[in-house]
Amino acid sequence: MISVSASQSAAAAAFSTPFSRRFGLRLPLVQGPMAGGPTTPALVAAVSNALALGFLAGAALAPEKIASETAAIRALTDRPFGVNLFVLDTARPDDATVRRALASIDPLRAHYGLPPGAPLTPPARYAPDFRAQFDALVDLRVPVASFTFGLLAKEDVARLHAAGSYVIGTATHVAEGLAWRDAGADAIVAQGAEAGGHRGTFIGEVPHALVGTMALVPQLADATGLPVLAAGGIMDGRGMAAALALGAQGVQMGTAFLGCAESAIPADWKARLRDSADTATSVTRAITGRHARGIRNPLMQQLEAHPENVAPYPVQNALTQELRQHAARANDGDYLSLWSGQGAPLARRREANLGAAQLVDALDTELRATLERFERFAAGESSSA
Amino acid sequence: MISVSASQSAAAAAFSTPFSRRFGLRLPLVQGPMAGGPTTPALVAAVSNALALGFLAGAALAPEKIASETAAIRALTDRPFGVNLFVLDTARPDDATVRRALASIDPLRAHYGLPPGAPLTPPARYAPDFRAQFDALVDLRVPVASFTFGLLAKEDVARLHAAGSYVIGTATHVAEGLAWRDAGADAIVAQGAEAGGHRGTFIGEVPHALVGTMALVPQLADATGLPVLAAGGIMDGRGMAAALALGAQGVQMGTAFLGCAESAIPADWKARLRDSADTATSVTRAITGRHARGIRNPLMQQLEAHPENVAPYPVQNALTQELRQHAARANDGDYLSLWSGQGAPLARRREANLGAAQLVDALDTELRATLERFERFAAGESSSA
Numbered sequence: 176m177i178s179v180s181a182s183q184s185a186a187a188a189a190f191s192t193p194f195s196r197r198f199g200l201r202l203p204l205v206q207g208p209m210a211g212g213p214t215t216p217a218l219v220a221a222v223s224n225a226l227a228l229g230f231l232a233g234a235a236l237a238p239e240k241i242a243s244e245t246a247a248i249r250a251l252t253d254r255p256f257g258v259n260l261f262v263l264d265t266a267r268p269d270d271a272t273v274r275r276a277l278a279s280i281d282p283l284r285a286h287y288g289l290p291p292g293a294p295l296t297p298p299a300r301y302a303p304d305f306r307a308q309f310d311a312l313v314d315l316r317v318p319v320a321s322f323t324f325g326l327l328a329k330e331d332v333a334r335l336h337a338a339g340s341y342v343i344g345t346a347t348h349v350a351e352g353l354a355w356r357d358a359g360a361d362a363i364v365a366q367g368a369e370a371g372g373h374r375g376t377f378i379g380e381v382p383h384a385l386v387g388t389m390a391l392v393p394q395l396a397d398a399t400g401l402p403v404l405a406a407g408g409i410m411d412g413r414g415m416a417a418a419l420a421l422g423a424q425g426v427q428m429g430t431a432f433l434g435c436a437e438s439a440i441p442a443d444w445k446a447r448l449r450d451s452a453d454t455a456t457s458v459t460r461a462i463t464g465r466h467a468r469g470i471r472n473p474l475m476q477q478l479e480a481h482p483e484n485v486a487p488y489p490v491q492n493a494l495t496q497e498l499r500q501h502a503a504r505a506n507d508g509d510y511l512s513l514w515s516g517q518g519a520p521l522a523r524r525r526e527a528n529l530g531a532a533q534l535v536d537a538l539d540t541e542l543r544a545t546l547e548r549f550e551r552f553a554a555g556e557s558s559s560a
Numbered sequence: 561m562i563s564v565s566a567s568q569s570a571a572a573a574a575f576s577t578p579f580s581r582r583f584g585l586r587l588p589l590v591q592g593p594m595a596g597g598p599t600t601p602a603l604v605a606a607v608s609n610a611l612a613l614g615f616l617a618g619a620a621l622a623p624e625k626i627a628s629e630t631a632a633i634r635a636l637t638d639r640p641f642g643v644n645l646f647v648l649d650t651a652r653p654d655d656a657t658v659r660r661a662l663a664s665i666d667p668l669r670a671h672y673g674l675p676p677g678a679p680l681t682p683p684a685r686y687a688p689d690f691r692a693q694f695d696a697l698v699d700l701r702v703p704v705a706s707f708t709f710g711l712l713a714k715e716d717v718a719r720l721h722a723a724g725s726y727v728i729g730t731a732t733h734v735a736e737g738l739a740w741r742d743a744g745a746d747a748i749v750a751q752g753a754e755a756g757g758h759r760g761t762f763i764g765e766v767p768h769a770l771v772g773t774m775a776l777v778p779q780l781a782d783a784t785g786l787p788v789l790a791a792g793g794i795m796d797g798r799g800m801a802a803a804l805a806l807g808a809q810g811v812q813m814g815t816a817f818l819g820c821a822e823s824a825i826p827a828d829w830k831a832r833l834r835d836s837a838d839t840a841t842s843v844t845r846a847i848t849g850r851h852a853r854g855i856r857n858p859l860m861q862q863l864e865a866h867p868e869n870v871a872p873y874p875v876q877n878a879l880t881q882e883l884r885q886h887a888a889r890a891n892d893g894d895y896l897s898l899w900s901g902q903g904a905p906l907a908r909r910r911e912a913n914l915g916a917a918q919l920v921d922a923l924d925t926e927l928r929a930t931l932e933r934f935e936r937f938a939a940g941e942s943s944s945a
Binding site for chain 2: 190348349350367368369379382383384385386387388389390391393394397407408409410411413414416417418419420421422452453454455457516517518520521524545546549550
């Protein structure tokens with residue numbers, strides 16, 4: 176006899192897994208770390224205070240800024256949270272690469288009256304130094320550390336473990352999941368092809384590694400034996416329940432949090448997310464030099480017109496940054512990087528600019544409702560779907 | 561109090577929906593119609609006799625053959641089954657198009673000692689006439705008729721309804737689902753990007769319409785209000801439960817049935833399905849002139865080397881057919897169209913060459929197990945996932 180009383184389920188977590196219990200979460204929900212502005216300390220803390228797992232995007236931040244943002248989060252919550260970094264080598268682009276990239280970018284800069292761009296000197300200005308970021312992260316002893324774009328060495332995972340951090344690697348296919356398992360990761364984010372923002376792919380070609388969440392999650396769970404957090408296309412309690420059915424121990428949702436009140440992105444980006452269609456996004460490397468999924472706009476289309484000019488990440492990313500900052504100040508979505516997953520239109524079912532805590536509440540309610548619908552169907556009861 | 565006793569759930573369907581109850585299915589499972597050989601009357605009847613919904617791929621068959629295959633199915637089962645057609649205009653390629661296509665195909669034909677190819681005369685030989693197929697289908701009064709590649713007119717849907725057929729349209733995004741709803745379809749197959757074989761896209765560009773199942777199913781269910789059958793990446797009871805959580809009333813599984821004993825594909829295709837990786841497939845139009853997902857092999861790679869030579873469907877499909885038939889007789893997967901979804905490796909968890917009825921049994925058991933795991937978790941019970 177399987178029996179769940181309404182009062183029990185109201186008191187307990189809607190759905191608990193070893194992962195959610197480890198961090199005392201009320202539902203197995205991680206807020207996706209989104210580099211480039213959205214994840215303010217206010218957003219991260221709001222999610223963690225709502226008993227989900229908030230996540231700071233540290234990738235674009237200097238080590239001192241990672242420390243100050245982490246301190247700001249800790250001032251706002253005593254709950255667990257995470258910090259994400261991109262595993263990157265130092266960029267040392269040659270002049271020809273930069274000049275080719277600027278040949279495509281300069282005409283767009285002119286749109287805002289910006290002068291032609293120039294190589295950044297010293298080259299360290301293309302991106303924060305990953306090793307310095309990593310050392311800072313170890314010192315900060317954050318509850319959870321996650322990594323994208325590459326793989327940590329075993330020794331680095333061990334340093335994080337010694338600092339008390341739980342380590343999550345990002346995988347877009349099984350071989351990457353096995354590499355993270357062998358490096359000692361505690362869990363894997365399964366980044367399905369639906370996901371918005373940068374692809375984490377670090378083994379093989381990105382076009383081959385666009386595996387949908389439905390196919391990816393069970394394969395990663397079976398192959399690695401580690402807790403898997405499903406990401407990509409999950410926007411509501413239905414998607415959460417689906418991911419858990421596939422064998423995930425939790426979900427990581429980015430796009431759903433992009434539209435929250437605490438998310439520091441321009442209003443036009445939020446508006447375009449809500450107005451988008453399921454077919455509105457493409458995966459492009461033209462904006463940053465690494466493949467990322469976003470809503471098609473003039474920025475993407477004009478830079479894609481000359482793929483041969485696109486510099487590798489982080490060079491292209493740095494060279495398009497001033498342009499995108501101007502677009503942000505002008506609230507002009509035409510020249511922003513409008514990162515978004517394929518599930519974005521599902522956000523229209525919610526109020527615009529919802530607080531993150533209210534979103535977590537709504538997801539909890541929806542997950543319960545989905546589970547109850549399931550139990551009714553499993554019991555053979557009739558229902559119009 | 562929600563309560564399911566073990567004896568109740570053993571006696572009843574594992575999970576019933578309005579769709580599954582309409583056809584008296586023991587679980588909400590449709591076997592995907594797969595043109596090009598796999599779906600023999602034996603396979604279709606085995607699935608239907610196992611109380612799932614078997615489906616004949618009628619697209620490549622002349623009207624008389626659709627009638628004889630349907631008769632063969634009816635001789636083997638008195639259960640409901642379906643027939644699928646591709647909605648196509650008649651091909652009338654000009655000579656230059658055919659010559660360009662053959663410039664890429666002839667070197668591969670030479671591999672089997674075949675002479676250079678030639679235009680087919682009359683042009684009707686490029687594909688069976690859709691209108692004649694459709695008239696035959698109406699006359700056959702099959703329980704279920706489904707359509708891919710295009711949209712039926714309202715009057716055609718009405719003819720099928722008058723003949724007692726339930727009508728299912730294929731959609732790869734919301735706008736296509738709405739078009740089918742407006743045409744009067746009874747249900748929608750949501751073809752996620754993970755799915756193997758031809759993309760059903762008939763509005764907009766295929767690369768924009770590769771929406772993952774996780775994102776597609778809830779959007780189509782919300783937008784159309786019709787029963788949605790989820791397809792793409794679903795290989796086991798976990799995937800079935802996930803699709804149902806997303807709001808689907810059933811699933812359509814193709815790749816999972818490709819490896820069955822009754823599936824009439826070459827042994828090397830079955831072997832490569834089992835040996836494949838999650839990243840082994842690509843979507844290509846080089847083999848048939850329409851985008852389709854299959855395992856990369858020399859046939860795909862060599863034809864993709866000259867995309868400008870590829871003729872539109874069904875011309876390219878017809879022109880590569882003799883070559884592929886020779887590959888089939890030689891059991892040589894290098895020159896077959898190895899259609900496959902991204903979930904194919906999950907089939908390795910099963911015995912090879914399983915009977916279709918045994919596969920339906922296994923899926924039923926797995927769906928029950930997933931639902932029970934769900935109920936345990938929802939009840940807050942501890943479990944290692």
